[in-house]
Amino acid sequence: MQVAVIGLGRFGSSLARILIDGGHEVIVVDKNEALVQPFENLAEQAIIGDATDETLLRSLGVQDLDAVVVAIGDDVEASVLACISLIELGAKYVIAKAENDKHAKILKRIGVHKVIQPERDSAKVIAEHLIHPKIEERIDIGENHSILEIKAPSSFWGKTLKELELTSRYGVLVIAIKRREAILDKKGEIRGYKDTIIAPPSANTTILEHDTLIILSQKDRIREIERWK
Ligand code: ATP
Numbered sequence: 399m400q401v402a403v404i405g406l407g408r409f410g411s412s413l414a415r416i417l418i419d420g421g422h423e424v425i426v427v428d429k430n431e432a433l434v435q436p437f438e439n440l441a442e443q444a445i446i447g448d449a450t451d452e453t454l455l456r457s458l459g460v461q462d463l464d465a466v467v468v469a470i471g472d473d474v475e476a477s478v479l480a481c482i483s484l485i486e487l488g489a490k491y492v493i494a495k496a497e498n499d500k501h502a503k504i505l506k507r508i509g510v511h512k513v514i515q516p517e518r519d520s521a522k523v524i525a526e527h528l529i530h531p532k533i534e535e536r537i538d539i540g541e542n543h544s545i546l547e548i549k550a551p552s553s554f555w556g557k558t559l560k561e562l563e564l565t566s567r568y569g570v571l572v573i574a575i576k577r578r579e580a581i582l583d584k585k586g587e588i589r590g591y592k593d594t595i596i597a598p599p600s601a602n603t604t605i606l607e608h609d610t611l612i613i614l615s616q617k618d619r620i621r622e623i624e625r626w627k
Contacts, residue, residue, distance in 0.1 A: 406433040410469030449480040461488035576610040
């Protein structure tokens with residue numbers, strides 16, 4: 399993946415490092431030389447420059463990149479100007495960091511594809527984990543449904559999906575099972591674990607200890623699901 403990260407504050411620099419570690423081609427830009435310098439031997443290009451300078455943005459070939467992330471929060475004017483130019487230059491996917499709701503609203507209005515507020519977004523994830531500690535992952539789908547990841551409770555172990563009747567009892571559809579399997583060495587000793595996904599499981603699939611269920615559920619039944627034992 400080819401990505402440009404503009405603004406190397408705590409968020410931008412962390413994001414750029416994670417992408418580089420993941421083997422992606424990253425262009426970094428910041429007006430502060432001291433923040434660009436650590437990326438000189440890591441990034442595809444490490445540019446000291448002003449993101450409101452359209453010539454500089456054009457020289458990045460933003461229309462050919464998979465995504466451009468504008469990680470400038472404090473200077474709303476610079477963030478907005480950079481985003482306008484990127485969209486005008488044909489950037490395919492612009493993600494921009496907003497400092498507050500007003501900034502977010504402006505970014506959405508000018509056509510930024512995804513607006514993020516990292517502090518608020520991560521606070522939401524942590525609050526969700528505190529409120530629903532048993533739910534390991536959650537993706538909301540529309541107003542009323544969620545896909546949830548939850549450890550199979552012990553009362554499910556050794557039973558088939560048919561026997562459990564989760565759809566008729568809880569309105570839940572098991573769409574996949576994540577099964578932890580031991581990796582053995584030549585002597586038959588456990589060297590580690592790997593997850594395999596059974597998707598879709600059949601009615602005759604038996605739930606085992608250490609299985610994680612990936613289920614489609616109505617949001618208003620999540621509390622009930624969390625009481626599974
Ligand atoms: P974080 O919370 O991620 O540390 P921040 O919101 O506190 O970020 P900002 O002041 O928003 O930090 O700036 C992030 C980075 O963007 C800084 O390193 C700053 O030098 C850079 N930056 C700000 N304006 C421009 C600009 N016009 N051109 C290039 N870089 C810029």
